[in-house]
Every structure is written in C-alpha cells, then in structure tokens.
Amino acid sequence: MVLVTAADVTDRRAAGIMLPRLQTQFRKISLVWADGGYTGTLVDWAREKLQLTLQIVKRSDDMQGFVVLPRRWVVERTLGWLLRTRRLARDYETRPDSSEAFIYFSQTMLMARRLASPASPARPERSRWAAAA
Structure with a gap:
C-alpha cells in the first residue's frame, strides 16, 4: 500500500x-x-x-554507530529496492498520484523478476558475469 x-x-x-x-x-x-x-x-x-x-x-540513545534495529531493516531494505529504480532515485514527478504509480510499477517489476528467476531460495542468484566465466 x-x-x-x-x-x-x-x-x-x-x-x-x-x-x-x-x-x-x-x-x-x-x-x-x-x-x-x-x-x-x-x-x-x-x-x-x-x-x-x-x-x-x-533507537536507544546509548547506541553508537550503525546498529540493525529489529523490524526496521525491513523498511530500509524495501526503500533500497525502490531507489534502484532510476525513475524513483530522483523526484521528477509533480503530482502525488504519479509518484504512487511509479512506486507500484517499481514493486511490480521487482516481484515479476523474482518470480521469473530460476534461482531457488537455497541457491543464491548468480550474476550473468559468473555464468560466462
């Protein structure tokens, strides 16, 4: 949502x-x-x-440096995935509904790639460069 x-x-x-x-x-x-x-x-x-x-x-005040917070990493990971979409890395949109549409598009493309990927969860994805070696 x-x-x-x-x-x-x-x-x-x-x-x-x-x-x-x-x-x-x-x-x-x-x-x-x-x-x-x-x-x-x-x-x-x-x-x-x-x-x-x-x-x-x-986040506790006595934490120093980078600390992975419980459940917070889920949000940060999702935002990282979204920002890999070039159109979302910069704010080109002038209307909120247009921005929402590109976020949905980005997530749809991400999930489609994951569903179509031949890699299983037990075997990490290999890059195209590793396959050529």
Whole structure:
C-alpha cells in the first residue's frame, strides 16, 4: 500500500489516513511496526479506533554507530529496492498520484523478476558475469 503526500504533511497525519485504508484492504492485520516518528496519540488512536497494535521500534540513545534495529531493516531494505529504480532515485514527478504509480510499477517489476528467476531460495542468484566465466 502506498501513500504519497505533500511535503508539509507530517508522518503522523499521513498515518491517520493510511492506517484505516490499510485495515480496509487487509482485514486480518493486527500489528504495524513504526519508527519513533509515529509515537504519541497515534498509538492510542490506532488501538482504540482501529483495534491495531502500533509497535514503535525505537533507537536507544546509548547506541553508537550503525546498529540493525529489529523490524526496521525491513523498511530500509524495501526503500533500497525502490531507489534502484532510476525513475524513483530522483523526484521528477509533480503530482502525488504519479509518484504512487511509479512506486507500484517499481514493486511490480521487482516481484515479476523474482518470480521469473530460476534461482531457488537455497541457491543464491548468480550474476550473468559468473555464468560466462
């Protein structure tokens, strides 16, 4: 599910729009992981109005350097996959719906490549250069 908003819309406000849509489309969802930007009344609102558990993945103040946070890596990995699409690496779009369409297109192409790939999960994908050697 994708929601692109104007730059002046806060993450918490966008979550208030996104969470009801998410629940409508995926009725069995009960747990959502979020980063520290989604704390506050949003957690209580999600629990009371939507019966969703909004679990905040926080970074500790005493952590030094790079630390993999639980569940946070899933979001970072997905954003990394999206930014491999050249069109999404720069912000060329002027309309939010156009940006959303390119995100859906990028994810569709990624999943189509993975489904069509002959590599199995037990065997890592080989590059085309390794096959020529």
